[in-house]
Amino acid sequence: MRDGLQHPVAVLGLPINSLTANEAVDTLERLILSGGTHQVCTMNLDTWLNTVADPHLHRIVAGSSLVVADGMPLVWASGLLGCPLAERVTGVDLVPRLAELSARKGYKIFLLGARPGVADRAGRLLEARYPGVRIVGTFSPAQENLIRMDHTEILRQIHAVSPDILLVAFGNPKQEKWIWMHRKRLGVPLAMGVGGSFDILVGDMRRAPRWIQRCGLEWVMRFLQEPMRLGPRYLRDFIGLTRRMPMALSAAWFQRPYPGPSSVTRAATPQVMHVNVRGRLGPEIAEAMQEATTASIVNGLVMVVHLHAARQLTVAGLGVLLGVRRQLLEAGLSLSLAGLSLRTRFILHAWNLQPLFDEWQPIASRARSQAGGAESPVQVRLRGEQSAMSVETRIRG
DSSP states (O other): OOSSOSSOEEETTEEEOOOOHHHHHHHHHHHHHHOSOEEEEEEOHHHHHHHHHOHHHHHHHHTSSEEEEOSHHHHHHHHHTTOOOSOOOOHHHHHHHHHHHHHHHOOEEEEEESSTTHHHHHHHHHHHHSTTOEEEEEEOOOOOOTTTSOHHHHHHHHHHHOOSEEEEESOTTHHHHHHHHHHHHHOOSEEEEOTTHHHHHHTSSOOOOHHHHHTTOHHHHHHHHSHHHHHHHHHHHHHHHHHHHHHHHHHHHTSOOOOSOOEEEEEEOSSEEEEEEEEEESGGGHHHHHHHHHHHHHHTOEEEEEOTTEEEEOHHHHHHHHHHHHHHHHTTOOEEEEOOOHHHHHHHHHTTOGGGOEEOOSOOOHHHHHHHTOOOOEEEEETTEEEEEOOOOOOOO
16 A cells, blocks of 8 residues: 555545555455444545535544545546545445455445335345355335434344444435444444445446546436436536635645745643644645644643644645544544634635634633633743643534
């Protein structure tokens, strides 16, 4: 596997991991073996628009263990923003790959969702194509909204067979929200939303030939099969992309490249790990940021990243911050930003990242401190000076 894949790339507000399909399968297996429950999201243009329009969904995707690009527009956008993703990795391609992995390694798979009977047919088809695959259960609950669903029955069926892999075909955003809602009760190492993958797998919806997929025109064939349902969706997606993409490109192209050295320094107080980034916020800071993250988690410290000395922000560097944010949230901690100039605020807004980061306030007023009982500021040395900084921060999970 290529280096530098432990952190995602910030593509239009999504923390997308730059992986090939083979690397994605290897990563999924490592997640299965690592313990806990890991949520995986496959994102295309439509799910991207849903995500940036819904703050709750946005935080779910940003907190997921793995996010892959299920649409060519996101791959193209990553290249225009200066950090091209390895390739498109779709949910419908990962399902048979996981079945093949199950046949080789014995991992148990549960198929959840889709229309009545589709999950059963998909399970039988996978068993025929991949001898030895362990499909331990399928279930298609009534198509209700999240509030009306029979969550108890769904969880009962999953717990009865204890799968290693849960593939959820509720569609976006329902499947992502359902997995996040029950992630602490599932007891499943890997839970992934797969949208309409079961329908394509069993042939209820035809998939475009490989050459059309490589050209990024698979959506055309899907539209021709379901024009009344997909027409309004694709029009909305196109309008959403044309509204947001020019600002995102301007934030990338109008930044002056910073050729000088970059550095990361840190200083800990009793409650906060202060991290100061100088120069270019890019992938080269990943190792130093990971060391600071490990120190924060080991010592139970929230992290504040100071960007007043950052001269250039890249999607890869902000992807590093998103990876750090996810690790801290998993440990019950938070990451906040400080020293935000007007230029930095514009970049975060243009790249749809502002909702994911809280801004740390360096000094609380004396009146607020007395009225709210907030802690007195602590002294921390940064850049050779004594600066008074409050330890107050919020968690945006």
